[in-house]
Amino acid sequence: MQADIFADEFLCPSDWLRKAYVTHGKRPYEIAAELGLPVVLVSNQMARALLLPPLSPANQGPPNVDHALDDSQKIAVTWDKGPLLVDAGPGTDVWVVADPRQSIYLFRGAEPLNVANFTKVFGGTRHALANNYRSFAPIVRTFERFSSVMRGGRTSGAWTAKRATGGHVSLTVAPTLAAECEAIAENISQLRTKDVPHGDQAILARSGSVDILRLSQGARGGRG
DSSP states (O other): OHHHHHHHHHHSOHHHHHHHHHTTOOOHHHHHHHHTOOHHHHHHHHHHHHHSOOOOOOOSSOOSOOOOOOHHHHHHHHOOSSOOOOOOOTTOOOOOOOOTTOOTTGGGTOOHHHHHTHHHHHOOOOOOOOEESSSOHHHHHHHHHHHTTGGGGTTOOOOEEOSOOOSOOOOOOOSSHHHHHHHHHHHHHHHHHTTOOGGGOOOOOOTTOTHHHHHHHHHHTSOO
16 A cells, blocks of 8 residues: 555655646546546545645755664664564563464565564464454454465454444455456446445455456446
């Protein structure tokens, strides 16, 4: 997500975009056509530009403060070997929160083995979170079923859902991208027959899979 935001800011700076919209009255589709960018990218960046406050100007130049590094800090700066154990002071614990079922930061070099080996390197114990305060119960139950087959069942989990029941959730596993597009198109059609207009439907696609929307539309020969 952070990489996407940085790329959007590079291609379409929010300060410039805010001025183009507020001062000149340009719409996202007009700006996208001028810059040769996807409308989705410009629309998302436009939302951030209008909803988030402008950044204050950065300080010019580094502060006139001399920060000398002690010996331990010099070692840490140049360390390129295994895990580095740093003494954070008496009574200080080292802990980490992670999910072995997710790998969303692989693009930043995150390594799941760092979490798996954490207790071996630093000592201590591992505790599994038992309560889910974020998702509705149907989402929790659906993910429990999905996690039971992840990595041969080695990462299956069970949680107590603390939120209300919520709406209906279904799980569809597609073997190919084309099958995934077909399944999305099928769900769009089913929701439309239940009087859910296209404007009230949303698709959350994987990062970099914007074309999945057009493929889904093509699978049904409609406008989606």
